[in-house]
Amino acid sequence: MRTVFHLDMDAFFVSVEELFDPTLKGKPVVVGGKSTERGVVSAASYEARKYGIHSAMPLRTAYQRCPQAIFVEGHPERYREYSGRVFDVLNRFSPVVEMASIDEAYLDMTGTERLFGPPLKAAHLLHEEVGRATNLHCSIGIATSKLVAKIASDQAKRNGVLWVLPGTEARYLAPLEVRKIPGVGKVTEANLHSIGIYRIGDLAALEDKVLESRFGKWGLALAGKSLGRDAGGWFDAEIGSRGAPKSVSHEHTFNEDTHDQARLESTLAHLAEKVARRLREHGLKARTIQLKLRDTDFNTITRAQSLPVPTQLDIALIEASRRLFRANWEQGRDIRLIGIHASGFDYEDGQMGLIDGERDERWRQALTAADKLRDKFGESAVSLGSGMQGKFRERVHENPAALPGKEPKR
DNA sequence: TCTGGGGTCCTAGGACCC
């Protein structure tokens, strides 16, 4: 029987901002950008959530809901640094760790009782150590699968731990709304509602065949999930088995739509350079280059082209994306968003033609050197203050009647 | 509600090959 922990930082971006500016504490804070800009909320403080503000909401809407909220751009470097600190702590608790995103992680804690004691004790220690290393709060879900651990950490918010005892998974899940299942979003939820399925228990009671005929492969996975099993897609994979990236992309939304060709093409070139740089950092070469265009009406198209030879060079990406752009944009057409996406990766050392290969190799070396120079900028030392407040709450699921409150979900 | 940016996975049709 596996013991899986899912650890999720509480209001991560906002909490990091508060460390650097303690005057933000206790106030409605919105991370994501200026209240007048195009963009959406990345994170909202619990005070801001009281006004109905939540992540993914347009910034302008958030402003309407709470004009006195403090809007901040956010500091991705700081979030990465704190994420790294969390990761370092987790590594001391288990060799099998996976950061699933910047603010959440899975740990396989199977067989760690001798070192850290039973799950709840270990969770307390972990919570304490994360707090010591970051001055931030987190919530922890404990279960026999990644799926249930994730749902449990959500229910444990905030600053809490919830252990779903082995054998009680289906009972624990049954009363929850289907939307709580990771992977069930707006569309799938509406689909399920339309056939009278509202709670995970309703799903579990259904024949696999019914789900499969209606939702295909995904329906079968859903059936498994409703019982608490890591079924389908990403959940099937072992913790810590995530490999190299499968795609690299950059896109930009203009604050006002534009049909200025020079501006569109220079933006695209800039995005292409950023993509090329990331490819070199990862030691990857991309075969397929994809352009993305979104117009005023939010109509979005993607147009791809596969190159004869995989590349990681600025010039090749710029030229390919410009070709795609010119072939798919009519003069005068207003553009809201432009983006470039690279995929179909080959690893470096590839098989290049000799002449081209030598020239490209010199290019590659020059660009890698430039990347290193750029890396030297932007790193700033930091100090932090403030202690931890709030009491760590702890719950064990054994009685399905004692279900916790819910957290706004995006 | 006027809707970011960076990803993953899935579906589906057509080309092409054996």
Place this chain on the structure above:
DNA sequence: TCTGGGGTCCTAGGACCC
């Protein structure tokens, strides 16, 4: 010369996650 079937690659789009 009324029409197979599987495999793989390419392309486009969409749902979903944080």
